[in-house]
Amino acid sequence: MSPHLDIESLRQQVSLIQQKRPALVALLNQPDLGILRIDVTQALEELDDLLAEFKSVFPQLDLN
Structure with missing residues (x-):
């Protein structure tokens, strides 16, 4: 895995x-x-903490 993830890759993984x-x-x-x-x-x-933190850092990104 690359040390630098783009936002879309991070969104997909989460x-x-x-x-x-x-x-x-x-x-x-x-x-x-x-x-x-x-x-x-x-x-x-x-897991819930991770998801909540992701949503607070990237509120504009939809995980669905």
Whole structure:
């Protein structure tokens, strides 16, 4: 990966990450997740933080 991303490449990568969020939510809903629930919850929190920060830095860009 290039050390310098253009805005469109960054938007595409963040959009791809956003599209994977439902998989984490589905995993979190598994009753037999056990102690991994902590890790999945943390991953969701960090993902949500990343998306919120991206939207605040680049409000003009649509992730959809």
